[in-house]
Every structure is written in structure tokens, then in C-alpha cells.
Amino acid sequence: MKVPFLDLSQQHKAIRTEALAALTATYDATRFCLGKDVDEFEQNLATTLGYPRALGMNSGTAPLHVACMLAGFGAGDEVITTPFTFISSAWGISYVGARPVFADIEAGTYNLDPAKIAAALTPRTKGILVVHLFGQPARMEEIMAVARQHHLFVIEDCAQAIGARYQGAPVGVIGDVGTFSFYPTKNLGGCGEGGALVSRREELHTRARHIRVHGSDRRYYHDIIGGNFRMDGFQGALLNVKLPHLGAWTKRRQTIAARYLDGIRLAGVRLPEQPAYGQSVFHQFTIRHSRRDALREFLARREVGTDLIYPVPLHLQKCYANLGQGRGTLPVAEGTSDTCLSLPIFPELTDEQVAHVIASINSFTG
Numbered sequence: 001m002k003v004p005f006l007d008l009s010q011q012h013k014a015i016r017t018e019a020l021a022a023l024t025a026t027y028d029a030t031r032f033c034l035g036k037d038v039d040e041f042e043q044n045l046a047t048t049l050g051y052p053r054a055l056g057m058n059s060g061t062a063p064l065h066v067a068c069m070l071a072g073f074g075a076g077d078e079v080i081t082t083p084f085t086f087i088s089s090a091w092g093i094s095y096v097g098a099r100p101v102f103a104d105i106e107a108g109t110y111n112l113d114p115a116k117i118a119a120a121l122t123p124r125t126k127g128i129l130v131v132h133l134f135g136q137p138a139r140m141e142e143i144m145a146v147a148r149q150h151h152l153f154v155i156e157d158c159a160q161a162i163g164a165r166y167q168g169a170p171v172g173v174i175g176d177v178g179t180f181s182f183y184p185t186k187n188l189g190g191c192g193e194g195g196a197l198v199s200r201r202e203e204l205h206t207r208a209r210h211i212r213v214h215g216s217d218r219r220y221y222h223d224i225i226g227g228n229f230r231m232d233g234f235q236g237a238l239l240n241v242k243l244p245h246l247g248a249w250t251k252r253r254q255t256i257a258a259r260y261l262d263g264i265r266l267a268g269v270r271l272p273e274q275p276a277y278g279q280s281v282f283h284q285f286t287i288r289h290s291r292r293d294a295l296r297e298f299l300a301r302r303e304v305g306t307d308l309i310y311p312v313p314l315h316l317q318k319c320y321a322n323l324g325q326g327r328g329t330l331p332v333a334e335g336t337s338d339t340c341l342s343l344p345i346f347p348e349l350t351d352e353q354v355a356h357v358i359a360s361i362n363s364f365t366g
């Protein structure tokens with residue numbers, strides 16, 4: 001039985017008629033940048049997930065960049081973040097001339113360890129950029145306590161955590177600014193690039209709205225330095241079709257995760273921890289095993305697709321070699337990169353496919 005790591009075609013086949021009708025309407029109205037579809041999507045996103053307001057942008061990297069502009073980070077400032085994430089989490093910090101300082105993660109949740117954040121503070125620390133990795137909320141209570149004590153700006157990268165809750169509250173509005181990605185492989189994916197920014201602080205939201213369109217409130221008048229971070233009309237149109245399905249798709253991911261947690265029995269496997277404070281939306285289901293490469297090859301022979309997410313932590317990437325956080329400085333993140341293996345977890349997987357993944361893992365003897 002073949003189990004692909006990810007297959008986007010089934011989901012898009014199921015909504016094809018509705019999706020193409022929405023895209024056609026947008027095409028016919030030539031609503032190509034922002035406009036009614038994006039306005040409606042922002043409203044829908046806010047009401048569906050419980051945000052006061054939301055701003056559509058042209059990638060998930062864009063709101064991270066805008067968030068760092070809103071925070072006022074700049075040369076000489078340090079922003080503490082996780083080394084175990086997609087590179088984009090750190091880009092915004094670098095774009096504004098500040099310095100990412102990587103603090104180690106917890107082995108159980110793959111997220112920032114609050115104690116390691118506290119240990120990384122210096123007089124130059126201006127903010128914390130939290131990532132709710134794989135859909136699992138980070139320990140926000142402890143992180144916010146550090147932030148409050150040291151007057152730090154908190155950005156939440158929710159690119160993988162749309163719909164996730166921390167102590168009942170949606171992620172993204174616990175800190176100062178939250179960001180999302182609608183890259184096609186995300187839990188809510190567009191038909192191209194897309195992202196969003198949320199904030200419980202209205203003044204930040206207003207400033208972000210101006211930054212999104214070249215620092216402008218009124219056309220050709222530019223009060224602050226901005227950029228082009230606008231969402232396409234087509235993305236708004238497709239995401240409006242998909243958003244009503246997100247709840248069911250997320251439930252299915254959680255059901256599959258529960259089967260994996262319950263069924264995987266292979267000795268030496270470390271399963272992702274599920275703390276009681278929140279609810280993961282399982283963008284990934286990532287296990288650890290000391291013989292990871294052999295396990296991966298074994299699964300490939302049984303036609304089970306897997307991926308290494310992420311094979312190299314950020315502090316060991318060439319682009320950040322100048323920061324001087326070499327191998328050995330963040331042992332949990334490094335050990336995780338060396339042993340992690342992400343399993344197939346998309347809503348359209350059948351029960352039989354999930355059972356095949358579990359049986360295959362449990363039969364590994366290598």
C-alpha cells in the first residue's frame with residue numbers, strides 16, 4: 001500500500017467546482033490585489049478563529065518581516081528565537097538589521113524552552129520570536145512571564161499552527177503580533193503564496209495595514225516606511241472557499257495523530273509530547289529514533305513517504321555562521337535534527353493508510 005508523505009491533489013479535487021467558480025468571479029472582476037475577496041477572507045479568518053482582526057499578506061515570511069518592523073527591532077538589538085524551525089522564522093529579524101539569538105528547545109514539544117530563553121537574555125535583548133512548531137503551541141505562560149519582566153516584544157509565528165489553542169485562546173494574540181502562512185502545503189493552503197498578520201493591539205494592526213501598502217493610508221502619501229506586502233485577490237477567493245473546511249480537516253489530522261500516538265510501539269521511538277495546556281493542529285507528526293535513517297529507508301521500501309523536518313537547525317546554517325553559535329551549543333535542537341522523522345499526516349489519508357504506517361514502523365527491526 002502506497003502512503004505518500006503529502007498529496008494536495010485530493011483536497012483540491014474535492015472543492016474544484018466551487019474553487020474555480022470563486023477564482024473565475026475574481027478574474028472577471030479583475031480584483032487582483034487586495035479587494036473584496038481579501039476583505040472577506042480577513043473577516044472570515046478573524047470570526048472563524050477568534051481574532052479581533054486580521055490582515056492578508058503575500059506570504060508567511062511577509063508578516064514576520066512586518067512584525068519585526070512594528071517591534072522597532074534594529075541594529076544592535078537581539079531577538080531570542082528557536083533554532084528548530086523553518087528558516088523564514090528568523091528572516092524578519094535579519095531583514096531589519098537585528099540579530100537572532102537561538103535558544104535551545106524542549107525535547108518533548110520541539111518548541112522553545114522558557115528556561116533557555118531566560119538564560120539567553122542580555123541587555124540588548126528586545127524581543128522573543130516564538131514558533132508554534134508542527135502545530136503544537138509553545139509554553140506561552142512561561143514565555144510571556146519572561147517577556148513582561150524584561151519588557152520584550154513577542155512575535156508568534158503561527159505558520160504551522162492555524163486553529164491551535166493555548167489554554168483555550170487562539171495562538172497569535174497572546175503575544176504582540178501573530179503571523180500565518182498560506183503556502184500550499186500548510187494546514188490552510190492557498191493556490192500560490194499567502195500569509196496573514198493578527199494582533200490584539202489595534203495600533204499595531206493599523207500600522208501594519210499602512211506598512212502593507214508602502215507605508216500609506218492615502219494613495220501617493222507615505223507617512224511611514226512600508227513595502228508591498230499585499231495579498232492577491234485569487235488567494236482571498238480560494239481561501240474563502242477552503243476556510244469553512246479547516247475545522248473538519250484539523251479534526252482529521254488530530255484523529256490520525258491520536259492513532260499514531262496510540263499505535264506506534266516500536267522500542268526506542270520517542271513520540272511528540274502533548275502537554276495539557278493546549279491542543280496541537282498537527283501540521284506535522286514528528287517522531288525521533290536513534291536509527292532514523294535506517295527506519296526511513298525501511299519505510300520507503302514499504303512505500304511509506306517520510307520527510308526530515310528539519311535536517312539542519314538554524315544556528316548551523318551557513319547563512320548564520322557569523323553568529324558564532326556553532327555545533328554543540330544547542331544540543332537538544334542538534335540531537336532532534338539528527339533523529340527526527342516526520343510521518344504522513346494530511347486529512348485525506350485513509351484509515352487503512354494510517355494503519356499501514358503504524359504496522360510498518362512497529363515491524364522495523366533494523
Ligand SMILES: *Cc1c(COP(=O)(O)O)cnc(C)c1O
Nearest residue numbers: 059060061086088089159181183
Ligand atoms: C511556512 C513557514 C513560514 C513562511 O511562510 P512562507 O509562506 O513560505 O513565506 C514561516 N515560518 C514557519 C514556521 C513556516 O512553517
